Amino acid sequence: MKYVDEFQDPDLAARLLDDIRAAVTRPWALMEVCGGQTHTIIRHGIDQLLPDEVELIHGPGCPVCVTPLEVIDKALEIASRPGVIFCSFGDMLRVPGTGRDLFQVRGAGGDVRVVYSPLDALRIARENPDREVVFFGIGFETTAPPNAMTVYQARKHDIRNFSLLVSHVRVPPAIEAVMQSPDCRVQGFLAAGHVCSVMGTREYPALAERYRVPIVVTGFEPLDILEGVRRTVRQLERGEHSVVNAYPRAVRDEGNPAARAMLDDVFEVTDRAWRGIGVIADSGWRLSERYRAYDAEHRFQVGDIATREPAECRSGEVLQGLLKPHECEAFGTTCTPRTPLGATMVSSEGACAAYFLYRRLDLPARPTAAAVPGPSLEDSTVG
Numbered sequence: 001m002k003y004v005d006e007f008q009d010p011d012l013a014a015r016l017l018d019d020i021r022a023a024v025t026r027p028w029a030l031m032e033v034c035g036g037q038t039h040t041i042i043r044h045g046i047d048q049l050l051p052d053e054v055e056l057i058h059g060p061g062c063p064v065c066v067t068p069l070e071v072i073d074k075a076l077e078i079a080s081r082p083g084v085i086f087c088s089f090g091d092m093l094r095v096p097g098t099g100r101d102l103f104q105v106r107g108a109g110g111d112v113r114v115v116y117s118p119l120d121a122l123r124i125a126r127e128n129p130d131r132e133v134v135f136f137g138i139g140f141e142t143t144a145p146p147n148a149m150t151v152y153q154a155r156k157h158d159i160r161n162f163s164l165l166v167s168h169v170r171v172p173p174a175i176e177a178v179m180q181s182p183d184c185r186v187q188g189f190l191a192a193g194h195v196c197s198v199m200g201t202r203e204y205p206a207l208a209e210r211y212r213v214p215i216v217v218t219g220f221e222p223l224d225i226l227e228g229v230r231r232t233v234r235q236l237e238r239g240e241h242s243v244v245n246a247y248p249r250a251v252r253d254e255g256n257p258a259a260r261a262m263l264d265d266v267f268e269v270t271d272r273a274w275r276g277i278g279v280i281a282d283s284g285w286r287l288s289e290r291y292r293a294y295d296a297e298h299r300f301q302v303g304d305i306a307t308r309e310p311a312e313c314r315s316g317e318v319l320q321g322l323l324k325p326h327e328c329e330a331f332g333t334t335c336t337p338r339t340p341l342g343a344t345m346v347s348s349e350g351a352c353a354a355y356f357l358y359r360r361l362d363l364p365a366r367p368t369a370a371a372v373p374g375p376s377l378e379d380s381t382v383g
């Protein structure tokens with residue numbers, strides 16, 4: 001734990017905060033892209049330590065949160081079919097679809113299994129040649145490479161009873177969508193360090209130039225966040241808008257060439273719907289033609305399932321940084337981690353869950369918030 005402790009050093013944090021206070025002369029709104037960064041910010045109270053002029057807006061970088069409801073419904077439909085073994089990371093089991101979740105499918109007799117790697121699902125397929133084994137492949141550029149590798153291995157070893165339900169999304173088009181929103185208030189971005197460790201930084205200079213926003217590649221520990229804020233604010237104060245790598249211990253400009261090559265082989269870029277936001281052009285991946293036989297959506301003919309988001313959930317506004325979680329009427333009352341109305345409350349990386357876990361007792365009183373049972377979020381292995 002020594003390594004983590006070093007990036008939580010209170011003396012260094014105080015010095016970074018002093019630097020930020022000294023640099024700020026006017027209000028700035030920054031967006032941290034990743035849900036993991038949001039949790040660090042809320043858990044450690046970083047937003048409360050920053051000067052009032054610096055506002056942190058929580059971006060759309062939680063993979064569970066942005067997975068559309070209709071993809072959840074497709075997963076529920078496939079998992080309910082006889083003969084199917086449906087494999088997923090744990091955090092997807094409690095995400096509500098229309099009327100039920102994967103836990104309830106399992107309770108009703110469905111064979112739904114939590115795995116810690118997509119390769120575990122491939123092993124299960126090998127061990128059960130008479131069953132169809134499906135892995136729920138969601139997430140950003142971080143989880144896409146191992147999922148691509150799994151499909152590559154399935155094809156290489158001719159494992160035909162394996163398929164992938166794909167809902168992968170890409171960060172740069174989401175940043176572009178945020179900047180194109182007429183309500184956008186974001187003036188600078190803390191980019192997600194783990195995404196850049198795979199993809200590198202080559203997609204960001206064009207975005208920084210087009211929208212004249214600084215983009216600082218940022219890690220996940222408290223000092224990482226403060227350093228990202230410090231470098232973003234300094235650029236804004238100087239009128240600069242360049243791409244800076246503030247997470248060099250994990251990120252190289254070229255990313256991970258082997259992982260990118262695997263992505264290029266197995267996936268192709270496609271338009272993708274984001275929960276609460278809608279379709280963003282070129283913002284996702286699907287299996288390329290060579291691997292299309294491993295696409296669960298085609299294999300199980302669930303492509304025509306279409307679902308409407310519940311009207312009372314405002315996660316779309318939360319995911320676009322237009323609303324703070326506690327400003328939603330349902331926060332902590334009808335919507336809690338035990339009774340989530342939207343994925344931003346059920347996911348361990350979701351902004352609503354972060355506010356519920358770490359802030360609900362500090363926020364303006366809501367009668368039933370303190371009375372609800374504590375959260376029991378599943379640990380996330382999705383990044």
Ligand code: SF4
Binds near residue numbers: 316325328336343
């Ligand atoms: S508090 Fe619940 S209902 Fe409100 S936006 Fe968050 S997930 Fe949706």
